[in-house]
Amino acid sequence: MSTRATLRALVVDDSAVIRELIAVNLQLEGFEVTTAADGQAALDLAVELAPDVITLDVMMPRMSGFDVVARLRDDPATAWIPIVMVTGRAQAADVSRGEALGVEAYLTKPFEPAELVEVVTRLASDARRGSRRP
Template sequence: MPQKILIVDDEPNIVLSLEFLMKREGFQVAVAADGDAALEQVQAFAPDLVLLDVMMPKKSGYEVCEILRADPARSAMKIVMLTAKGRDTEVAKGLALGADAYVTKPFSTKDLVAQVRSLLAAG
């Protein structure tokens, strides 16, 4: 059974490219465009890994990460924060809230796939 990835981003072009990339890599994919939809999709889709944008409507990626990490049933789920904000303070905040990795936009798709595979293998 393929591993499941939830892509959460409010920029349609990023969602489309990530969805194409992850499906091409053999993952089952679901998408959400804001923080509230992300939490609904986590419940419905039960992803193994979430690619989570930081700056989004309704709830930020930080808020979503914090809510997911507060749920013991989701402790095995991997979270990769995606953001245009690459300052050390943002990275530290994302990791402190429980993200497993932090990727800055623009990112190399090859590096992102390697990061996703590595996290899921470490599972």
């Protein structure tokens, strides 16, 4: 059994299929995964759980992913959490908006699960090592 602490991910998407796909792939890599179906739930869980990384869709009910990012970045308790946008919004303007808000990575659907796992693992590990945590 590994003595390394389990990395925690919050997976946010309004599509149950996409949530499950991301969650299963991360769980296979040893992540502890919590999921949310909308932006407000994402904010609540981010504050409660302080995950090492968040994957976040843009188009969701109650609050868009971009609005979630802005709120997370404005709160000192969550500003450090790395965010990977996983979305069908592939326009250059969308990618630029994500970067301007402080998103660490932007993957478009359909995505390659291996690439998603690599990006999420790298960002979560960096956060856990303290390069971003307060």
